[in-house]
Amino acid sequence: MDEVDRKILAxxxxxxxxxxxxxxxRVRLSLSPCHRRLRELERSGAIxxxxxxxxxxxxxxxxxxxVFVTMRQEDRDTVAAFEHTLTDIPQVLQAQRLFGDPDYLLRVVAADLPAFQRLYDERLATLPGVQRLSSTLVMKHVVHDRPLPV
Known part of the structure; x- marks a missing residue:
């Protein structure tokens, strides 16, 4: 990947x-080379x-x-079931497995506090292998959806 590819990505x-x-x-290329580079970036998975x-x-x-999730069990089957079930909850925008405690960090959206409480009680607390949930509310986004530095 060279400087022109980085400009295309940016x-x-x-x-x-x-x-x-x-x-x-915008990247100061003729059409054909730009198109070839774009297709290669897509093919390589960069895009x-x-x-x-x-x-x-x-x-x-x-x-x-x-929402911070601490697992009761972390065997392969429980982790796989937990992660698979998360994919069925559209309000979970991001889910990250962490080293240490807690085991997962979830970014969750809802319409309001009662909707979040229902989601928490009915879906999140019933996920396979969960021992404890702890949550904190987002007050404001300071840096949000920043492009990757290329």
Whole structure:
């Protein structure tokens, strides 16, 4: 990956809807080489997809919490069941397995506190292998969805 590829990645992180023509102009390449580089970045996995970034507040998802999960059991089957079940909960935007205690960090959105409480009691607390949940509320985003440094 060279400097031109990094410029392509930076431009696409800023605006993923650029046409190849617009992208080529921004990185100062002719159309064909830009298109070849873009396809190679996609093929290599450097670009894993394209999506729209939605505004949670506009969609009524104004409540956000970070939930720390400590597992009772951490055998392979329990961890696999826990992680698989997480994929079925759309309010869990991110789930990260951690070294040490706690075992997982979840980023969760909901419409409001009662909706979060229902999610917490009915879905999160019943996940396989969970010993303890601890949550904290997000007051504000200081750095949010920052592009990767390329």
């Amino acid at each position: 431009e696409l992180q800023t605006d993923g809807r650029l046409t190849v023509t617009e992208l080529a102009a 894993s997809g394209y999506r729209a970034v939605l505004n949670a507040d506009v969609l009524g998802l104004t409540f956000e919490a970070l």
